[in-house]
Amino acid sequence: MNKKLLHTLEFHKIVAMLRHHTSTSLGDRVAEEIRPSSSLEEVKRRLQATDEAFAVDRLKGGAPFGGIRDVEGSVKRARLGGMLNPSELLDIAGTLSGGRRLRRFLQGVHEDHPIPLLDDLSGLLVEHRPLEQSIAAAIDDNAYVMDAASPELGRVRAELRTGETRIRERLEQMLRSSSTQKMLQEALITIRNDRYVIPVKQEYRSHFGGMIHDQSASGATLFIEPEAVVQMNNRLRELKFKEEQEVEKILLKLSAQVAEVNGDLLANLSILAQLDFLFAKAALAREMRATLPHMNDRGYLRLKRGRHPLIAREVVVPLDVELGSGFSSLIITGPNTGGKTVTLKTIGLLSLMAMSGLFVPTEDDSELCVFDAIYADIGDEQSIEQSLSTFSSHMTNIISILREMTPKSLILLDEVGAGTDPAEGSALAIAILEHIHRTGCRMVATTHYSELKAYAYERQGVINASMEFDVQTLSPTYRLLVGVPGRSNAFAIAERLGLDKAIIDHARGEVNEEDQRVESMIASLEENRLTAEAERKSAEQLRAETDALRQELEREQNKFREQREKMLERAEREAADAVARARREADEIIADLRRMALEEQSAIKEHKLIDVKRRLEEAVPELKKKGAPAKTPKKAREVQPGDEVRVPSLGQKGHVVEISGSDVLVQLGIMKMKVAKADIELVGNGESGAQTSKQQPPKAVTGLKRSRDENVRTELDLRGLNIEESIVEVDRFLDESILANFHQVYIIHGKGTGVLRQGIQDYLRRHRGVAGFRLGNYGEGGSGVTVVELK
Incomplete structure (x- = not known):
């Protein structure tokens, strides 16, 4: 892609927006050099990396790039043996630390949400903790070499502080002396040329020995170093020189450590620049509300509500266009300022963005093609210096395009054939378009010539399109209508503006019959389109209403299911409570039986047993289950003495002793109880019980007795x-x-x-x-x- 094309389609403005989102100067440098690629695999890899960065940005709010600096110059100077200053060393340590944090951050994200390309790229970052620790141990956050950087530096600075204290104490003694105070301009100690001095009045200069280092602007004050502290200041200067030597030795040592790993550091900078660049692309996608496009190399392009990224989202009209499926060339007609040029630039710019690995401002499932080149002839390029007319300028550009294009190129032509005689211009435009179409390129062209409408209508693989114009408001809507050629609105506009109807009718008569038929056909097509669009909107409204009703029905069904579940839960709780009450009542009845047995010391009366039985029956809760079919009881044979039976109301098993009408005397353990025949069930078929009764005829017992004389074992x-x-x-x-x-x-x-x-x-x-x-x-x-x- 040549620079002229990138400038024509305003790709440099997208680059400027991208650079605004970089976090470091490293990423800014990479973003500045971004260029489209003509390799499908490379474009897919770029888009995948952008998609992974976009996912991290969405999940975590971006990646941490704090502390990372462009230290390439410092590292290269250290490699040549130069000494780095404390700030440069601090930046190197901060960059190493920032790279380590970024690597661990991306590894943590990768564990929860796979980002293989970013994980692989960050995995190449090399950690050098010993270098980090050495710099941190020698230099503080204010880029000051600390006393602890070496034992010698600590010793020298300790002597410096002691010497400074002694000098101040000696000078303060002089300041406090009554004989000296009248000679001083001010009672303070100051520094001149790194030596401690006191301000002395001009007239008393002879009373002080020592050295004069400075005087005030008026000359009334001299800054004198008293002879008493000259030697002490000299010693201080010697210590400061030693301090400088020791600091330089420490910095050289640290710089040598940087030089040893300069290859890793430079490689880290390159990786960090790429990562910053990728997250800048993700941030730009978020700002534009852009999506990941599908890519192909078949020459197929489909934009769904594509927006020009440099036009404000509030005013831009989305573009729906498809190219490379049923047709390979699109001829757009329409009035000036109707949006034809914006349509061309939108198609070209979004293609460049996708080929550069950027998301595009379209709806999901948009598809773009990787072209080997994009060529555009857009705008008036007349040059007075070159003495070229508008027509000559366009033709020079088109000739260059025709010479370089290939079947895998995208050609964008604005107002092809314009700037010369309409008859010759339209004929030349048709010839140029036909040559490009035969080559197999994907082409989008705009024109004013009506002859091109007929060409697009008759030629296979070429289709008309137009920019919609609202005659009622006399303004364009900027909507692209594919399949509908643009119609001349001159008569309609003139009529709306109030031109006499007779003049308009006369003008219509001057238009030849063929042109009138074409206009009538276009008007009919537009009318049918508007009708179809109105019906489509009505159908969409009906579908929306149907969806709303369906959603309301689903909500009601869900509400019904929830209420049913709650009712079932409440019924289960009530049943559980009823069973619990029944169990407590049964326990109380059994306790009453035992109490009566202990208190009576004799047989329990029949009426008491009947009353206890009734209480047991009343304690059983009645639970009705809806929808459960009633079970038809199996017809069983008549109960006979000796049969093993179960008494459901008591929950006990026993043997039949004797039968008396509708009552049966049943042996329940050591108790014998008279129950209704309807309240007993046979256990098994009752044969074994009958046989047993024949062998051992039951004893006739009329009541329950408690006695230790019975055969009750312990x-x-x-x-x-x-x-x-x-x-x-x-x-x-x-x-x-x-x-x-x-x-x-x-x-x-x-x-x-x-x-x-x-x-x-x-x-x-x-x-x-x-x-x-x-x-x-x-x-x-x-x-x-x-x-x-x-x-």
Whole structure:
């Protein structure tokens, strides 16, 4: 890309904006040299690096470049053996420290958000902590060589401070002397030529020995170094000379250390310059609200709402254009100041920016091409010095373009063929455009010639476009209309301005019939376009309304689901509370049973059992589940004596003793209870229970008794049973023991693996009738037996 083209498309202004965002002079130097590349791979790599910097800028607000300075000159002078001053050494240390911080920052970002190119680039930064530490140990933040830089410097400066103190003390004695005070202009100590002096009146100069170093402007005051401190000042000068020598020795030593690593330092500067340049591109993209374009080398270009970056965002009209797909040449017509030239410059400038690795101010999914060259003939380049007319100037430029262009070039021509006779100019313009089109270039040209409209309409691969003009307001809208040629608005404008209708009609009659047909065709096309655009806006409005309704429906559905979930949660909590209340009621009923058994000391009356049963039934919460189909109970055979049954209202299993009409007497552990036949369920098919009843006919018991004379044991042997079976037996055993008024019982579970023992003891912890338990002692069975204390 030649400099003339870059200046024509105002690329230098983009460079100036980019340089404004650099953080260091290193990055500014790189930004100043930015140029477009014609290599697709190189452009993609540049854009990827910019995209990574843009991601860091978005996530972290930019990268830290504090402390980094351009120390290239200092490093090169140190390499040649020169001595660096403290400020230069301090800048080198700050640059090393800043590079280390930047590297660690980018590595930290890379761990959370991959930025491979920036991570690789920052990974090349070399750390030199020993050099940093040496400079920091010798020079403070004010670029002053510290006393601790070397033992000799510390000793010399200590002597200097002592000598200065002694001189001041001697001179202050003289100032306090009454005989000396009248000779002094002022009672103060000052310094002249690095030597301590006192101000003496002119008339008393002979009364002081020593040396005169200066006098006031009026000559009334002489600054005299008294003879008493001359030797002391001489010693002070010697110490200061030694101090200078020692400081120079320290600086030379540090400069030599810089020279040893000068290659790494210069390489670091180059890397830091590139990183600063990349983050400047990211900051420029943020400022422009630019996006990452897709790139190709097929000659295809598609801008979606592209904006000229040098026009204020508030006033610029976005550009939508496509080139290189159905057509390779675009002929734009329209009135002056309608935006044709801005359109050309926008296409060219955005292409240059993308080829330079910069984001472009367009919407997402815009696509640009990497051209081998971009050529432009834009603006009036008439030169009085060269005696060239406007036409000659344009033709000279176009001839140069025709000589250098290739099929992979982009050609931008503004007002092609202008500046000469319209007939010859239009014919020449058509010939030039045809030659460029046959070459295969991508071309965008603007013109006023109506003949070019017909050329674009008839030629394959060439398409008309125009800049929209609002006749009602007599002003351009700056919108590009692809596929619609520009129409002459002279008659319409004249009519709007008030020109007599007869004159306008006469003028229309002077236009030949073919031109009138073309104008009518263009007017019809424009009318159809406006109608289609209005319908498109209406469709977009309908779609927006539909989307709004859909979103409202989704919100309502989400609200309904949330309410349903809340209701379900509330119902579950209420059910849980009901179950908890039922459990507490059941526990209270069982406690009442046990209390009555202990208090009665005799059989419990039937009406009391019925009342307790009713209370148990009322304690069960009724939970209705919607949508759950009712289960059809299986038809079971009639209950017979000896069958094993379950009483749901009590939650207990037992055996049928006898049947009396609709009531059944059921053996529940040691209790016998009369329940309704509808309140029992067969366990299994009941056959084993029937057979058992035949072999062992049940005893007829009419009530529940508590007596120690019954066969109630104080121990339970569970060996050979699993945990589930054992829990059932333990529950039954504990109920019998409590009713028998036992205070201590024994559960034999054996030693084994300890699983059965652990399961039984877990159950005992939850049992309301157990006061405590322990393993058996010696003689009681040891760990194979659990001794249970009952309440």
